[in-house]
Amino acid sequence: MLRHLLKLIWNKKGSHSLLIIEIWASFMVLFGVLSLIVYNLNNYLEPIGFEYKNVWVVDLNNNQDTTAIAEKTTQIMQRIRSYPQVASASRMSSNTPFSANTMNNSTNYQKISSMADDYYTDEEFSKTLDLPLTAGRWYLPEDRVSKSTPVVINKKLQEKLFGDENPLGKVLGNNDSESEGNQKTTFRVVGVVDKFKAKGEFMLDNPAIFKLMDKNDKWNKLVLIKTKAGTDATFEERLVKDIAAMAPGWGIEVSYLTESRKNRHNLTLVPVIIFLIISGFLLTNVALGLFGILNLGIARRRSEIGLRRAMGATEGSVTAQFLGEMWVLAAFSVILGLLFAVQFPIMNVFDIAAGVYLTAIAAAIVVIFVIVTLCAWYPSRQAARVQPALALHEE
Amino acid sequence: MISNYLKLTWKVLLRHPFYTFITLFGITLTLTVLMVLTSFLDHLLGTHYPETKRDRSLYITRLVQKDTTHQGRNMGPMSFAFLKDYVKSLKTPENVGIATIFGFANTYVNGKRIKLNTKYTDADFWRVTEFDFVDGKPYTERNIDNGDHVAVITDDLRRQYFEDDEASVVGKFIDIESIKYRVIGVVKGSPVTRPYTYGDVYFPYTAPKSNYQDKGFRGRYLAIVLAKDKRDFPAIRTEYASNVGKIPLPQTDGGFTFHEMTTEANPYLEDFASVFLDGSRTTIVYSIIGFLMLMLMGLPAINLVNVNVSRIMERASEIGVRKAFGAPAKALLWQFIIENIFITLIGGMFALSLSFLIIQLINNSGWIPYADLTINFSVFAASIAVCLVFGLLSGVLPAYRMSKLKIVDALKS
Numbered sequence A: 001m002l003r004h005l006l007k008l009i010w011n012k013k014g015s016h017s018l019l020i021i022e023i024w025a026s027f028m029v030l031f032g033v034l035s036l037i038v039y040n041l042n043n044y045l046e047p048i049g050f051e052y053k054n055v056w057v058v059d060l061n062n063n064q065d066t067t068a069i070a071e072k073t074t075q076i077m078q079r080i081r082s083y084p085q086v087a088s089a090s091r092m093s094s095n096t097p098f099s100a101n102t103m104n105n106s107t108n109y110q111k112i113s114s115m116a117d118d119y120y121t122d123e124e125f126s127k128t129l130d131l132p133l134t135a136g137r138w139y140l141p142e143d144r145v146s147k148s149t150p151v152v153i154n155k156k157l158q159e160k161l162f163g164d165e166n167p168l169g170k171v172l173g174n175n176d177s178e179s180e181g182n183q184k185t186t187f188r189v190v191g192v193v194d195k196f197k198a199k200g201e202f203m204l205d206n207p208a209i210f211k212l213m214d215k216n217d218k219w220n221k222l223v224l225i226k227t228k229a230g231t232d233a234t235f236e237e238r239l240v241k242d243i244a245a246m247a248p249g250w251g252i253e254v255s256y257l258t259e260s261r262k263n264r265h266n267l268t269l270v271p272v273i274i275f276l277i278i279s280g281f282l283l284t285n286v287a288l289g290l291f292g293i294l295n296l297g298i299a300r301r302r303s304e305i306g307l308r309r310a311m312g313a314t315e316g317s318v319t320a321q322f323l324g325e326m327w328v329l330a331a332f333s334v335i336l337g338l339l340f341a342v343q344f345p346i347m348n349v350f351d352i353a354a355g356v357y358l359t360a361i362a363a364a365i366v367v368i369f370v371i372v373t374l375c376a377w378y379p380s381r382q383a384a385r386v387q388p389a390l391a392l393h394e395e
Numbered sequence B: 001m002i003s004n005y006l007k008l009t010w011k012v013l014l015r016h017p018f019y020t021f022i023t024l025f026g027i028t029l030t031l032t033v034l035m036v037l038t039s040f041l042d043h044l045l046g047t048h049y050p051e052t053k054r055d056r057s058l059y060i061t062r063l064v065q066k067d068t069t070h071q072g073r074n075m076g077p078m079s080f081a082f083l084k085d086y087v088k089s090l091k092t093p094e095n096v097g098i099a100t101i102f103g104f105a106n107t108y109v110n111g112k113r114i115k116l117n118t119k120y121t122d123a124d125f126w127r128v129t130e131f132d133f134v135d136g137k138p139y140t141e142r143n144i145d146n147g148d149h150v151a152v153i154t155d156d157l158r159r160q161y162f163e164d165d166e167a168s169v170v171g172k173f174i175d176i177e178s179i180k181y182r183v184i185g186v187v188k189g190s191p192v193t194r195p196y197t198y199g200d201v202y203f204p205y206t207a208p209k210s211n212y213q214d215k216g217f218r219g220r221y222l223a224i225v226l227a228k229d230k231r232d233f234p235a236i237r238t239e240y241a242s243n244v245g246k247i248p249l250p251q252t253d254g255g256f257t258f259h260e261m262t263t264e265a266n267p268y269l270e271d272f273a274s275v276f277l278d279g280s281r282t283t284i285v286y287s288i289i290g291f292l293m294l295m296l297m298g299l300p301a302i303n304l305v306n307v308n309v310s311r312i313m314e315r316a317s318e319i320g321v322r323k324a325f326g327a328p329a330k331a332l333l334w335q336f337i338i339e340n341i342f343i344t345l346i347g348g349m350f351a352l353s354l355s356f357l358i359i360q361l362i363n364n365s366g367w368i369p370y371a372d373l374t375i376n377f378s379v380f381a382a383s384i385a386v387c388l389v390f391g392l393l394s395g396v397l398p399a400y401r402m403s404k405l406k407i408v409d410a411l412k413s
Helices: A002-012 A013-044 A069-082 A139-145 A157-162 A234-245 A257-300 A302-310 A314-343 A344-345 A354-384 A388-394 B001-014 B017-045 B079-087 B139-147 B153-163 B232-246 B268-276 B282-324 B329-365 B377-403 B405-411
Strands: A055-061 A086-092 A104-109 A111-123 A133-136 A149-154 A171-174 A187-193 A208-212 A222-229 A253-258 B057-060 B064-067 B073-076 B097-100 B104-110 B112-121 B135-138 B149-154 B175-176 B178-186 B201-204 B221-226 B251-253 B255-256 B260-262
Touching: A002 A013, A002 A314, A013 A314, A013 A354, A013 B282, A055 A257, A069 A086, A069 A222, A069 A234, A104 A157, A111 A253, A139 B268, A157 A187, A157 A208, A187 A208, A187 A344, A208 B104, A234 A253, A234 B104, A234 B112, A253 A257, A253 B104, A257 A302, A257 A314, A257 B017, A257 B282, A302 A314, A302 B221, A302 B232, A314 A354, A344 A354, A354 B232, B001 B017, B001 B329, B017 B064, B017 B268, B017 B282, B017 B329, B057 B232, B057 B268, B064 B255, B079 B097, B079 B135, B079 B221, B079 B232, B104 B153, B104 B175, B112 B153, B149 B153, B149 B175, B153 B178, B178 B201, B251 B268, B282 B329, B282 B377, B282 B405
Parallel strands: A111 A208, A149 A187, B112 B201, B149 B178
Antiparallel strands: A055 A222, A055 A253, A086 A111, A086 A222, A104 A111, A104 A171, A133 A187, A149 A208, A171 A187, B057 B221, B064 B073, B064 B260, B097 B112, B097 B221, B104 B112, B135 B178, B149 B201, B175 B178, B251 B255
């Protein structure tokens, strides 16, 4: 059967090669778009690990004021925590959730080292963002006196550095040569959190490490505030006024995590939607074209069909022949496409896990065969309904 | 004669509405995607309000500092002091405007919060750009020297803050982060896609919180250099390079010691590209994007060729009959050419109205506030030409070959 089909295809190699190119090109486009979708969907299905509702970010900027920055920041923090509307507040480095800023650094345990997102926070952080700990505890004020900086790591980093070992109490080093004077360079793990996808649902679950911020830190002046439900802009206005009175000349910028999350998501979603719409139209175009070409081809092969029917072929076997021809053609194109597509996981383009590409390849193959089958089905059925007597009579 | 061909074409098109539809669909789709894409690129990169002098402007937006081992690198906009010393002093340009990259601030009115994009600029900023002043006027060197707390706001902010679209607000005060600014002018806003001029509120650089006093090289300021003529670009770039070359190296800036410093005055397109083209992996990224675009455009073309080639056989008997009744090959050729031009033009018309609709939709959706996308007719003409070439190659060439067939052979099929 297959050999017969191949022979039939070879007989019309001219027009079939055009068809193969068309299906191959559709496969490549599908592969590209599906890789994008699978990658984002994969990430989306993993929870972000923290609660962002009712959390505000206050960005303080001391501008030209250079005196007693640390003291003023501490005072402002105390003031913020004293409001009845504030459930909890925490200082953080500039890479707040959903912001465009990232910081990463390599961290090592004995000989194993791994890149990890670096977050400098204080004792209240896990409470402010409802970040649950799977082992150990969040760092406490008492930890400040210890020789090495207390840190909390996420599960991903734990797997990378420790494997099955218990990470609690272990001391990590920092490969960074330029250690700033007031920062301690060893880190003691006090707790483990499950996930912290700071850039939102579409972010990859990267290794992360939370380091306790120095008490006199002058640089990281962002404050996360968890407000009680029902707090509105009136309180926000008061907060800004009060801080402005405590630190004249400082810039105070308030944003909501819910809003920055939406902006962050749009950055991912808008390109995906545009690609989806365009490739949707493209595939419709290709499907219509395929349908038209097959229809024409079958009209031209009426006599052949008539002969086969007269020789005793059933309706089913005629349908199968035409569907089979298309499938063989599609398989050719897909194999050709695979030669290109497998380069992506092999060359590790874009640093995306191979599984994403493989899923996308599988999905693209399925979609191509579904489209080809749908387009070939109706013409094949029509071919099967050809009356042998009529077809042979025309001849 | 022509009208005869047109009538014939019309009949042929209607004979198989389904195939006509496929062809039209392909042409319309390709053209629409091309048009919307180019109009968006033009919106991003072309010369539009308020940067109506962008074609003769150079942008100085980045300073890169590297240490000898190339381990450490600092990159970003410059400080006001740097621009004042090395850019404002340029002799060749007509004018130099200085502004910050955007910053943020909040203002509150009636328990509602308005998020603001702020910009600190000098007085020349208003001369290198061409903002439409709906009300009032820009601040001048006098306001700057006095350190006046004045602000230019956009019409959108006027509507939100003063909740009144008609009355003049010049002289009224706007309270931003507990500082009262006197509104001195109202401009028609700029779209967010022009980051160097976009803002909701503009302050003179001597207003509070602008940090123009910073002494280092890097900061939050950038410069727009307006040349008298496009031909002065090389001269300005050389002059700027020699100005910067006078800075002794190595130096320490903000705790970072650097031995190399690069900064360039670039036309907008290059400036825009350099933001994205940074890093070594970009060639891969761009070849993949290019490949994808080629696919997107190539697929409908292949489809068009495919459908046309398959349909030729269907026309064989028609050609045979016409030849049998004495039509010369030339007449047949003309028929196919006109048929192809006709269908491409119909597709073009659809594409034009469709892209017009999409562009209107983008402009009015508020997706990009103040968006002003327009249809680029030269791109339209070029893409119509490409479609024609494909149509002619795939439709006319096989038809022409067929018209040379012997009548008997043509009629037989």
